[in-house]
Amino acid sequence: MTSARLDSLTSWHSDWKGLRVAVLGLSVTGFAAADTLTELGAEVLVLTEQAAEEYARLVPVIGARLWTGPLDTVPDELVAFAPDVVVASPGFAPRHPLVEWTRAGGIALWGDIELAWRVRDKVSRPDGRPADWILITGTNGKTTTTRLTATMLVAGGLRAAPVGNIGTPVLDAVRDPAGFDALVVELSSHQLWYLGLQSGPEPVSPHAAVCLNLADDHLEWHGSADAYRDAKAHVYDNTRAVCLYNKADAATLRMVEDAEVVDGARAIGFDLGVPGPSDLGVVDGILVDRAFLDDRRTSALELTTVADLREIGLAAPHVVSNILAAAGLARSLGVTPRQIHDALRGFRLDPHRIEVVAVDGGVTWVDDSKATNPHAAGSSLAAYPGAVWIVGGLLKGVDISELVARRGGTAKAAIVIGTDRVAVVAAFGRHAPGVPVFEVDAPETENVMAQVVEIAAEVARDGDVVLLAPAAASFDQFSSYADRGRRFAAAVRERIGRGTDGGEADSSSSGGPA
Incomplete structure (x- = not known):
């Protein structure tokens, strides 16, 4: 050939x-x-x-x-x-x-x-063009931001779908006879490594792209942190309109600065601070856009408020950051601030993402089993300082010491699970020796979470949070992070059902701290 x-x-x-x-x-x-x-x-x-x-x-x-x-x-x-x-x-x-x-x-x-890019024109829009692609990656927040962006685009009147690493293959979407105006493509670092091998005459060229954040992950797959970073950076290759980056994560800005993009593509920043011109950010509790308006040097457009987000369980800082990123991507395709605001009112996080599974006897039980690496777990701990922290699993070659040094000392106690317990316990011994550490050495999967919940219930008091944020993969003891989260929630509800604490349970699933 x-x-x-x-x-x-x-x-x-x-x-x-x-x-x-x-x-x-x-x-x-x-x-x-x-x-x-x-x-x-x-x-x-x-x-x-x-x-x-x-x-x-x-x-x-x-x-x-x-x-x-x-x-x-x-x-x-x-x-x-x-x-x-x-x-x-x-x-x-x-x-x-x-x-x-x-x-x-x-x-x-x-x-x-x-x-998928090569065959993307199977079904075209009325003007003859195939769907625009928006690419989303990052160590954490990819799925939430992908869902948010697709929801906002649909609210803006566009036919859009979340695809890729989120679960629906892009190839299925490009062959859908109904067709789309936009595909919001979640990309893993693995997919991006392959994307970096492209040598054809028409490489993938998205309308807009974002890397939400960067922290060590999947090092056993890529071989090094540099290789992982280089793979993530391919998300910006050949971007036509908007390269969105996280102002709180300098690595994402460097990716944009180094990227080969189409002439005229804009670099737009987002973070939780006051935005400069051409940024999205937060001013006095209001999420604002200073990027997609003519008078962006002196004006800003309101998207929503932190108070509104708190009512629907979306006010955790890392979730607010994801909302800003999604809003920037949606605005790049013409979705209005009002449409973004309305889209958020009906949005809910997926299960196992800072999901409150029960409140009983003054103790809040939170399932963030999706926190499969230290960066994600760090965001959860920042949202719930002082929590009883359930941590551990399969570390995937990542050193957890930095997370324990930075956040572990704020935990009320640590309950360590998984096959890599030795490394986790040692990290607490070095960096947070004052935190009580409990190991769960349950050989059978069915018994792990029952033991975890019993220990947590002994430690937690009125006003405390018990947080499952493992900072590790689940495959050592569970079939998936979802299986791990479901078993945690089931063990919590089983204990509450026995009436041990005498409180009134609230099996809310909206998630998110105040």
Whole structure:
């Protein structure tokens, strides 16, 4: 396959017939890639270590071939297939044997995002243009900001959808016969690493993009903090209109300064302080826009107030920051301040994101199981100082010491769970020796949260918060962060149901501190 042939594949209407494509992985992303490519007429071989029964049944139905087995070496079937292109699911790390084999052989290596961009014109708007893309990444807050942005765009009268790492593959959205005006694409660092490999004539070029923040995460996948940062920075590549960055996180500004963007793209900042011209921020409890108006040197537009956000459980500082970022992205496509205000009135956080699962006997129980890294947990601890902190799990190669040094000393107590407990306990010993630390050594998943809740109930008093903000992944003891959060909430409600504290339970789910 010549590079000229691959370079010609920039449209759904290009000639994809006969293209040999190996798809690595058969999760929702891998299946969407295989389904798209077979519909285009490509010859597709899917390789995966194991396949869910439904996907295994559907792969031959759509006209692709399926190979299952160990992928720690390159299968003979892949070599014999001699692919023109390999499309890898995001879980395949740069040093995976199949990824290294592909690159060493000079074979084109795409992620699902590049493939989706190439075929984005399957369904066009009335003016003939495909949907605008808005790209969102960051160590934390991606999903909330993606949902917020899509909600604001819909309130502004646009057909918009949250897609990508949030759960719905972009490839499914670009093939939706209803079509969209805008796609709000959440991107993981894994997807962005693949995006950085693009070499075609028409690379992904979003209308607007943001990196919300940067802190060490997924170092075992990327190999180093620098590699992780470099992957995140690709979110700004070729941006056409707006590069939004976090003024409170200098790394995001440097990404914008270093990015190769389309001439005329604006750099717009946001944070919780008073905004300068061309920024979004907060003035006397009012969220304001000084970026998307003509007289931005002397005027500002009100978006909403912290008081209004407090009423609907959205006043935690990191959530307010996400709202400002989403508002900037929505404003870049013409959504009005009033439409943003109205959109926020009906918005609720997803489960397991600073979700208040119960209030009983004066103790508030908060599930932030989505805080799977130290940066996210730090935001939760800042929102709930003095909490009884449930921490630990699978640290993913990240050192938790800095978080404990910065926030751990404010905790009333720490309850440590997970397989990496030794590192967490040691960090408290070094940096917060005055904080009582309790270890939960429960070999069975079913018993972990019951023990956690019993300990927390002994420690917490009227007015206290018990906060599940693990700063770690969940896969050592649970099937997902959602499973971890559900088990925590169930254990809390089980204990309250026994009437131990004698208080009146309130199983609110609106979340967020005052």
